[in-house]
Each structure stands twice: as C-alpha cells, then as structure tokens.
Amino acid sequence: MKRVLLIAAFAAAASAAHAQTAANPYTNNPAAVEEGRGLYNGTCTGCHGANGAAGEIGPGLALPGRSYAKRTDAEIFDAVKNGIPATVMPAHRTKLSDDQIWKVTAYVKGLRGTAIxxxxxxxxxxxxxxxxxxxxxxxxxxxxxxxxxxxxxxxxxxxxxxxxxxxxxxxxxxxxxxxxxxxxxxxxxxxPVSPVVRVTTADGKTVRGLLRNEDSFSLQVMGMDEKLHLFDRAKVKVVYEPKGLMxxxxxxxxxxxxxxxxxxxxTRLGTPPAAEKPQVRMPGGPERD
Ligand code: HEC
Ligand code: HEC
The missing domain is CATH 1.10.760.10 (Cytochrome c-like domain)
Incomplete structure (x- = not known):
C-alpha cells in the first residue's frame, strides 16, 4: 500500500516536472488557438470574463497590467489541468484532454501577448x-x-x-x-481618440488642435502649440475636421x-513590469492577494 502511494507520488512529481518544461505544441498555430477560444468560452467564462477580462469569480487572465501568477505555457497548463490548490480555480483534467488544455493555454497566451x-x-x-x-x-x-x-x-x-x-x-x-x-x-x-477642431475667436485668431472636452458652454482644446486652450462656445466658431490628427x-x-x-x-518600446510579488507561498504563510 505504502509502495503504491510512493509510486503514485513519484509519478505525479515526474509528470509535474515534465509539465514545467514542456513546450506548447500549439504555439503560433492559429487554428488551434481558435479551437482554444471555443473551449475557453465553453469552460472558463463562468468564472473568468470573456476575452481574458475579469469575471465574477476569477481574475482577468489577459489584462494589460501584465502581472500574472501563471506565466509560462507550462504553468498555465498545470493550473488548468490540476487547478490552483487552496483557491477556487478548479482542476479540469476530467473535463478537458491534455491536447485541449494546450489549446486553451495557447489561446490565453495569445490574448496576453503584445508587440514586445x-x-x-x-x-x-x-x-x-x-x-x-x-x-x-x-x-x-x-x-x-x-x-x-x-x-x-x-x-x-x-x-x-x-x-x-x-x-x-x-x-x-x-x-x-x-x-x-x-x-x-x-x-x-x-x-484615447479626440476629434480635431479648428476654433476661430472673435478677434480672428485660429487655434487648431485636439478637442479634449466640450459641453454646451465651453470647449477645451489641446492646441498644436502644446497648450490647453479654454473657449467660451458662444464666442467662437468651431469647425470639426473629418479626419484624425494621426x-x-x-x-x-x-x-x-x-x-x-x-x-x-x-515594437520594443516598453516599460519593464512593476516589481513582482514573490510567487512562493510558505506553508501556513499569508495568502497571496
Ligand atoms: C470555478 C471558477 C473557475 C473556473 C471554471 C476557471 N477558473 Fe481559472 N481561476 C479561478 C480563480 C478564482 C483563480 C484565482 C486563483 C488564485 O487566487 O490564485 C483562477 C486563476 C486562473 C489562472 C491563474 C491566473 C494568473 O494570474 O495567471 C489561470 C491561468 C486560469 N485561472 C485559467 C483558467 C482557464 C483557462 C479556465 C478554463 C479552462 C479556468 N481558469 C476556469 C476560477 C476559475
Ligand atoms: C500630427 C500629429 C501626429 C503625428 C505627426 C504622428 N502621430 Fe501618432 N497619433 C497622433 C494622435 C492624435 C493619435 C491618437 C489617435 C488618433 O487620433 O488617431 C496617434 C496615435 C498613434 C498610435 C496609436 C497609439 C495607441 O495607443 O495605440 C501610434 C502607434 C502612433 N500614433 C505612432 C506614430 C508614429 C510612429 C508616428 C511617426 C511615424 C506618428 N504617430 C506621427 C498624432 C500624431
């Protein structure tokens, strides 16, 4: 009995070790990623939101804050297959095959990736x-x-x-x-998109720039002179340009x-992510927030 347990534990450790290093067979495979999206929508959105946004119960899986508990393909695979112990994140090994989990993983990774x-x-x-x-x-x-x-x-x-x-x-x-x-x-x-306006004041001065704010009485325009201009709508003529500035x-x-x-x-313009919290939780230690 003891030996069976030992073997089972050993096998689990070996498969965990394998998962840590395994590469996702579906990276850069659009058809598989698409399948992963279908599986995600059918399985995960009850807790996580659609398209990687946060849901009622689970956190956002692909938000631009870019600080995730599970980063590598292997880590995401493991979280989906075996769940995250001591959290609500359930194991899916009886619902999804390994092959399907790799596809969901490829989908989640694809949502997260940006140019950098x-x-x-x-x-x-x-x-x-x-x-x-x-x-x-x-x-x-x-x-x-x-x-x-x-x-x-x-x-x-x-x-x-x-x-x-x-x-x-x-x-x-x-x-x-x-x-x-x-x-x-x-x-x-x-x-953030602002329409381009050309404002002419009573004394004939023209300011062209991005409309930042407007109501029935006033206009705020970021001029091409990099200054913020405030106008009384009753006293100016405003022309909205059909095209954006870019x-x-x-x-x-x-x-x-x-x-x-x-x-x-x-595609290399980036600021490094904020310092990460330690990933390892000591047994009996405080919960990760
Ligand atoms: C019953 C609700 C529930 C379902 C269903 C669920 N999750 Fe989760 N998931 C959670 C919760 C809650 C967490 C946060 C766990 C924690 O506190 O660390 C989480 C965490 C995760 C994480 C780690 C988050 C991170 O920061 O990297 C991943 C990845 C993840 N889930 C993927 C999935 C995928 C993919 C599916 C569908 C196959 C899924 N989950 C289904 C509730 C759920
Ligand atoms: C005349 C002003 C102007 C010039 C010149 C200009 N841009 Fe823009 N750009 C904008 C504005 C305003 C926006 C906001 C979106 C819009 O109004 O289209 C923008 C949007 C962008 C975006 C989208 C930003 C996002 O968050 O997705 C990128 C990328 C960009 N510009 C790159 C460039 C690059 C690279 C150049 C030079 C090759 C350039 N722009 C030249 C005014 C300009």
Missing part, C-alpha cells in the same frame, strides 16, 4: 532615427520624456499593443475601429526599409 513579446526584426537605431527625423513622430508623441504631449505617450506602446495594431495606426484611417483588419483588440486598453500614410511616406526599421523600434 515578439518584436519585429530590423535596425532599431535606424528606426529611432526615423521616429525623430523623417517620420516627424516626435512633433506629436512623447517617448520617455522626449517629444510632444499632443498625441498619446508611446513609451510603453509595445507593452500595450499588438504589432498589428501598431501597423494599423500607421497605415489605416480606421485603426481606431474594432473589427477584423483595422482592429484594436477590445481587451487591450482603448485608444497621419495614416506612413507606408507611402516611408520606404519599406524605413518602415520596417521604425516598426523594429516601436
């Missing part, structure tokens, strides 16, 4: 030069304290966006719309090499 997890090839230094030079990006964007405050700060772009979303931002007018093609996946931080023809403005190098630079 797979930076584009190219000459990063040359791309940085395009950013501040020919691209003129610094006249609207800031990176690590340098540049302009008109557009969004791009210091952590690659930590927040998928590579496709970055390409779309540079090449498609519809990059702010959810949907196939020009899509910003909705589980990532929404893109130029979306960089695939034409830049050569292919320039574009690729720029992408190599952009």
């Amino acid at each position: 997890d797979a930076p584009s090839p190219g000459d990063v230094a040359a791309g940085e030069a395009v950013f501040w030079g020919k691209g003129g990006c610094g006249s609207c964007h800031m990176v690590k304290g340098r540049g302009s405050i008109i557009g969004p700060d791009l210091s952590n772009l690659a930590g927040l966006r998928k590579t496709n979303s970055i390409i779309d931002a540079l090449t498609k007018e519809q990059h702010r719309v959810y949907g196939p093609g020009g899509a910003q996946p909705h589980y990532l931080v929404p893109l 130029p979306t023809d960089y695939d034409k403005k830049l050569s292919k090499a320039e574009f690729d190098n720029l992408l190599a630079y952009l």
Whole structure:
C-alpha cells in the first residue's frame, strides 16, 4: 500500500516536472488557438470574463497590467489541468484532454501577448532615427520624456499593443475601429481618440488642435502649440475636421526599409513590469492577494 502511494507520488512529481518544461505544441498555430477560444468560452467564462477580462469569480487572465501568477505555457497548463490548490480555480483534467488544455493555454497566451513579446526584426537605431527625423513622430508623441504631449505617450506602446495594431495606426484611417483588419483588440486598453477642431475667436485668431472636452458652454482644446486652450462656445466658431490628427500614410511616406526599421523600434518600446510579488507561498504563510 505504502509502495503504491510512493509510486503514485513519484509519478505525479515526474509528470509535474515534465509539465514545467514542456513546450506548447500549439504555439503560433492559429487554428488551434481558435479551437482554444471555443473551449475557453465553453469552460472558463463562468468564472473568468470573456476575452481574458475579469469575471465574477476569477481574475482577468489577459489584462494589460501584465502581472500574472501563471506565466509560462507550462504553468498555465498545470493550473488548468490540476487547478490552483487552496483557491477556487478548479482542476479540469476530467473535463478537458491534455491536447485541449494546450489549446486553451495557447489561446490565453495569445490574448496576453503584445508587440514586445515578439518584436519585429530590423535596425532599431535606424528606426529611432526615423521616429525623430523623417517620420516627424516626435512633433506629436512623447517617448520617455522626449517629444510632444499632443498625441498619446508611446513609451510603453509595445507593452500595450499588438504589432498589428501598431501597423494599423500607421497605415489605416480606421485603426481606431474594432473589427477584423483595422482592429484594436477590445481587451487591450482603448485608444484615447479626440476629434480635431479648428476654433476661430472673435478677434480672428485660429487655434487648431485636439478637442479634449466640450459641453454646451465651453470647449477645451489641446492646441498644436502644446497648450490647453479654454473657449467660451458662444464666442467662437468651431469647425470639426473629418479626419484624425494621426497621419495614416506612413507606408507611402516611408520606404519599406524605413518602415520596417521604425516598426523594429516601436515594437520594443516598453516599460519593464512593476516589481513582482514573490510567487512562493510558505506553508501556513499569508495568502497571496
Ligand atoms: C470555478 C471558477 C473557475 C473556473 C471554471 C476557471 N477558473 Fe481559472 N481561476 C479561478 C480563480 C478564482 C483563480 C484565482 C486563483 C488564485 O487566487 O490564485 C483562477 C486563476 C486562473 C489562472 C491563474 C491566473 C494568473 O494570474 O495567471 C489561470 C491561468 C486560469 N485561472 C485559467 C483558467 C482557464 C483557462 C479556465 C478554463 C479552462 C479556468 N481558469 C476556469 C476560477 C476559475
Ligand atoms: C500630427 C500629429 C501626429 C503625428 C505627426 C504622428 N502621430 Fe501618432 N497619433 C497622433 C494622435 C492624435 C493619435 C491618437 C489617435 C488618433 O487620433 O488617431 C496617434 C496615435 C498613434 C498610435 C496609436 C497609439 C495607441 O495607443 O495605440 C501610434 C502607434 C502612433 N500614433 C505612432 C506614430 C508614429 C510612429 C508616428 C511617426 C511615424 C506618428 N504617430 C506621427 C498624432 C500624431
């Protein structure tokens, strides 16, 4: 009896050790990831939310905060198969086959990944030069304290966006719309977008910029001069421009090499995640929060 237990314990330890190092056979396999999504929707959303968002009972599995208890494929596989001891996260080994669990794992990993997890090839230094030079990006964007405050700060772009979303931002007018093609996946931080306005005051002065706030009485505009302007709506003429401020023809403005190098630079823009809490819980020690 003792021996049987011992063997069982040994086998469990061996399979755990195997899971720690095992590679996911479905990494970069879109069909399997899609299957994983179906399995996830059928099995996990009762506790976790749809698309990796937080649910009623379980935490978000793919939020841009990027601090997860289970990171590697092997760790996620193990959590799904065997559950997380002393928590509500159940074991799924009787519900899902190993093969299915790898697919769900590939799906969860795919939700989490952003550009920085797979930076584009190219000459990063040359791309940085395009950013501040020919691209003129610094006249609207800031990176690590340098540049302009008109557009969004791009210091952590690659930590927040998928590579496709970055390409779309540079090449498609519809990059702010959810949907196939020009899509910003909705589980990532929404893109702050402000319409462009041209405001003419009674004395004939014109200010062009991004509309930050408006009500029936006033307008707040971030001007191209990087200053915030407050207007009394009754006293000005306002023209709303049909297009956003962000130029979306960089695939034409830049050569292919320039574009690729720029992408190599952009897909590496990230701030390191905040210091992690220790992962190991001592027996009888305080619960992880
Ligand atoms: C009965 C509710 C429930 C179900 C069903 C459930 N989970 Fe969980 N899950 C939880 C809870 C609660 C936690 C947080 C455990 C903790 O406190 O550490 C969790 C944690 C996790 C974690 C670790 C979170 C992290 O930070 O990395 C992963 C990964 C995970 N679940 C994946 C899944 C997947 C995939 C499925 C579906 C196959 C699933 N869960 C089904 C409740 C559930
Ligand atoms: C004239 C101002 C302007 C210039 C020049 C400009 N941008 Fe933008 N950009 C914006 C604004 C404003 C937004 C916010 C979204 C919108 O309005 O389209 C934006 C959005 C973006 C986004 C999406 C950000 C996100 O959070 O997803 C990326 C990426 C980006 N710009 C990169 C660049 C790069 C790289 C260049 C240079 C090649 C550049 N931009 C040049 C104004 C500009």
